[in-house]
Amino acid sequence: MRVFICGCFLLWLLAWSQLQWWQWWGLCAGLLLILAYKASLRNHQQILMLLLGIFLMALVAYLMALKHGQKQLPWYLHKQPLLVSGCYEILHKNQFPLQLHLYQPRVMSQLTSESVTKVWQQHSLGSGYLKLSIYDADLIKALKNRTKGALVAMVKVKKPRNYLNPDGFDYVRWAQSQGQLASGYIKNELTTWNACHKPGFNWLNRGQQGFLQALEDIPHKGMGVHLWAALTAGYTGGLESKDWQVLHRTGTTHLLVISGLHIGLVAGLFMGISRGLLRLFKQPQNHALAIWIAWAVALSYALFSGWGLPAQRAMIMLSAVMLVNRLGLAWTIWQRLLLAWSVTLLLQPNSLYSPGFWYSYLAVANLALVWRGHTFKAWYMWVWQLILSQLALLAILAPGIGFSTGGLSLVGPLINLLLIPLFGLFIVPMLLMASLLLFCLGPHQSVMCYMAIAMDGLWQWLQWLASWPYAMLNVGHWPMAVWILWIVLGILFLLCRCYWYAALGLLGVIFLQPIKASQQITVFDVGQGLSVWLQAAEYNFIYDLGDRPSNSFNLLQAVVLPALYQAGVASLDRVYIGHWDRDHSGGLPALVSPYENITVGQWWLPRERHKELEQYIPANAHIKRCQTTSWQTIGDIRLRHLSLQQATLAGNNASCVLQVELQGKRILFTGDIEKIAERKLVALHGHELRSDILIAPHHGSRSSSSSLFLYTVAPRMVIISAGYQNRFGHPHQDVLARYWQQDITWYNTALHGQIRLSFSPAGELLVRHAYY
Secondary structure: OHHHHHHHHHHHHHOOOOOOHHHHHHHHHHHHHHHHHHHHHOOOHHHHHHHHHHHHHHHHHHHHHHHHHOOOOOHHHOOOEEEEEEEEEEEEOOOOOEEEEEEEEEEEEEOOOOOOOOOEEEEEOOOOEEEEEEOOHHHHHHHHOOOEEEEEEEEEEEOOOOOOOOOOOOHHHHHHHHOEEEEEEEOOOOOEEEOOOOOOOHHHHHHHHHHHHHHHOOOOOOHHHHHHHHHHHOOOOOOOHHHHHHHHHHOOHHHHOOOHHHHHHHHHHHHHHHHHHHHHOOOOOHHHHHHHHHHHHHHHHHHHOOOOHHHHHHHHHHHHHHHOHHHOOOOOHHHHHHHHHHHHHHHOHHHHHOHHHHHHHHHHHHHHHHHOOOOOOOHHHHHHHHHHHHHHHHHHHHHHHHHHHOEEEOOHHHHHHHHHHHHHHHHHHHHHHHHHHHHHHOOOOHHHHHHHHHHHHHHHHHHHHHOOOOOEEEOOOOOHHHHHHHHHHHHHHHHHOOHHHHHHHHHHHHHOOOOOOEEEEEEOOOOOOOOEEEEEEOEEEEEOOOOOOEOOEOHHHHHHHHHHHHOOOOEEEEEEOOOOOHHHHOOHHHHOOOOOOOEEEEEEEOOOOOHHHHOOOOOOOOEEEOOOOOOEEEOOEEEEEEOOHHHOOOHHHHOOEEEEEEOOEEEEEOOOOOHHHHHHHHHHHHHHHOOOEEEOHHHHOOOOOOHHHHHHHOOOEEEEOOOOOOOOOOOOHHHHHHHHHOOOEEEEHHHHOOEEEEEOOOOOEEEEEOOO
16 A cells, blocks of 8 residues: 555656656666565566566567668669559448559569560568558449459559658658558559469468458448457458547557457367367377367468467467466466467567557566466456456556557557457357358348347447547656656556556546646648648647548548647637638548547638538537638637638638737738639738748749739748648749748748747747758
8 A cells, every 4th residue: 555655656756757868767767676675585587587588578678679660662662653463452441442462562573675585583571561452443443343363463662661750650661560661542554463382371361352252242241240240250351440430539449450369269169169179089188188189270261360469479379378278388378378479570670660569478477566476266356357357457457558659548548348258159159150050051041130230239329339438548758757657557556456546546546637738839740641740838829730641541640639649639710711622621430530539619711612521520510611801819829810702712822811810920821722712812911911930822832922022012931831852843943942041941841841930938939840
């Protein structure tokens, strides 16, 4: 109890202090040295050897991961037409453009050009894959009927590159961890495909494809079929971005990944069946043979489900637990876990950067601690131990999940307490038996429809829970100290088996959420689009919502919302959409999603109507149309609106222009206006347009930023929001020359990344950008 009280007081005292990174690392190193010293005094040599082994394996894995991360597409192949070959797999059959992964890609170059015979030389690009998009309708139609095979095609690819935002998604690291070498598209010439031969695994691939096709033929259509495919075959191609949000908000993403739960269940099921059959036939050594049969069936199932990284980790862990005894090694559970951990890092060095890798082993270690030395006969004691195991997982895994994702599911512990036993004992076994019946009876039997309907009901229940306003807690703004102390206290409480103290004390951190009020303007790097965040004390405005390159990806969720959550922003006072082009309004469907923890006070929309996009906005939303207004005061902000549609302009030139004054500095937001709109603004408002900062009109296109407009506005600084190496050539060199001629400092998000303007205590303007 004294450790608990002192730990909570230390958490309250230090969690929000502004210490340097090296000070926190020094604090953690000191705690580890104290624990190691205490262990050595008690002659716990095994603990010291365990810690030393973990450190050495982590060091080796880190060096291997660094070497593996250097395997990328060479720069001389970047954006060059290439003839490549390899084995492909379609990702999403019902999306446009059609996307596929080309594994083990090889670049083909022609050595001879005789008309009779042609000799080709192939150069391997590495052991990863290329992510390719297809736009040709005929090729899409042909490939949809054959989701796997070998492909030879002319492609143009590019290296992975991040949007330069400190709080944004690290796409390059994620691509490296997944083995993605490059992404691009398939050109419409020299495309051939046939069967891809993988000796020893063709029957598994054919079986998986036949199973997925049989699922598609079930008369009942809905999410139930997609859940069935994910839970049994590891195929998540039927899940969209909004579906993953449901799983994230309910804390159930791990249930749809073929991992230890599924593979352990298959192994346990077939071990029981094998032992029963062997006893029936009175075979000696039945226990050892049952273990080998269960292991072989679990391996086959892992291969059938796609042999993903979680499945590989599960098989390694299962092998360490099941087969060590068969080899005559009486190892403890910790020695087996360390063996599995080491082998995983040797085979998958990039797992060191994967949160799922750490979650899986920490979860198993937690369960080993909780269930150690317990044998229960009464059912209620088993239930009580399950509750304690969930509290233990909360103490250890919640800090990692909250730090890496910026959110904690408040309903997740309760849902998992119900669903983990339900999935393990009922749902997954029933789906596996139904899958076997699917091969035998066909997809048109009523039992298949009933199973799909039951899974639909489960999904609707998860959707209902995910739509709760407080299903997800935003914790992205919590400092690093909270997570470090949470983990330290969680480990201490687990070792002392004080699970209730861990849950109650550590959940008390939820009430310590001070949000620092600041005054700043952030221009996000959203590629060829625009999104600006204006923050003044407790008021938050967003001007434009970025692009949506595809139905499954938008820059608002990837860039803007993580930054808002990182700052603890849960509501936006105003959202402006300058005009309806996709690169300015693409994030609208994501912002109004019921699965995002953010509310909007007022919507300021263009005067031009757009029924397709406006249907996403809730019917009870407070909507205003852009119109010319006088200066208004909102807190520390002064602003006014300038409507160009009222001046008979349309399209880009009717963008809603916003002029803001903050800390004595004026900022002019111009959307995508061009020279004709600039002349109209000068004629109507003249030198009232003078501003210190100008958000460049139309991404710095040649048809904007006229000399007259720049002279009238007279900005000291121009910020250009443009995509890296965009196909439009923004910003144009003539525009940059005009900036130089008028002695205007300019920044470009394509070069400088995210640009943040803040103010010093003396009121001076400070500029920070993500690229240095």
